[in-house]
Amino acid sequence: MAAEVIYGDQLALSLRQEMKEEVTALKEKGIVPKLVVVLIGDDPASKSYVSGKQKAADFIGINSELITLVDTTSEQALLDLIEQLNNDESVNGILVQLPLPDQINEQAIIEAISPEKDVDGFHPISIGRMLTQQDTFLPCTPFGILTMLQSKNIEIAGKHAVIVGRSNIVGKPVGQLLLNEHATVSYCHSRTKDLKAMTKQADILIAAVGREEMIDASFIKPGAVVIDVGVNRTEAGTLTGDVDFESAKAVASYITPVPKGVGPMTITMLMKNTIKAAKNHHT
């Protein structure tokens, strides 16, 4: 039997509608959530992500401001801007779009953002709070994945989750979130000896490597839940995931597509974090 497809775009839309109502209610209390997105340079992929964020914010009624800086911006100039935004009472969330140009130390920038405004959930304090299961901003892609699983009532506790990819933004934190939900978690990466032997054991398989359709049906245990985080541009210019969707769909129980899968959920959770930041600021 073919897998059920989990459409992130549909779930994202319904969550954004709920958030729109919540923001309307907050505005009646004088609370207007505000997100500032900082984009450095003119990388087309970054620009496209940023415009998706602006659109979502507009739809929900979140006040969003885009600050665009030239790609020769110095680290100090960016640190100064972040300090100014940290001190600006009207700003609830700060997002600096990654990757950054070579002259800027990414970690220094992440650590400069006030943890109270860290809607990306990348600050070491946010990560530490996630690890110790305290209230915090969860990183948006892992949070979106968890929300997708929960939307289908997919059991996580006791399941074997296998993560392919170990980035700070996706692989590591998604494993941690699933561990917090009582999964048994394995991480695979480029040095893993026998990838297929690992992925074949997964009840929940998360593909987050950035290699076009590298996971086909032969990597998947029948009935597994397959979450595709990859966003790869093909030679033909279309987007494709890390999973060979058609072959995987025939063996999985649930699968996420690319596009219209995890991507829209990432942006939606950023909006959720921004609303949370605004509420935190007023309590």
Ligand code: GUN
């Ligand atoms: N670049 C790619 N994904 C992300 C993200 O989730 N947040 C930021 N700040 N930059 C990114």
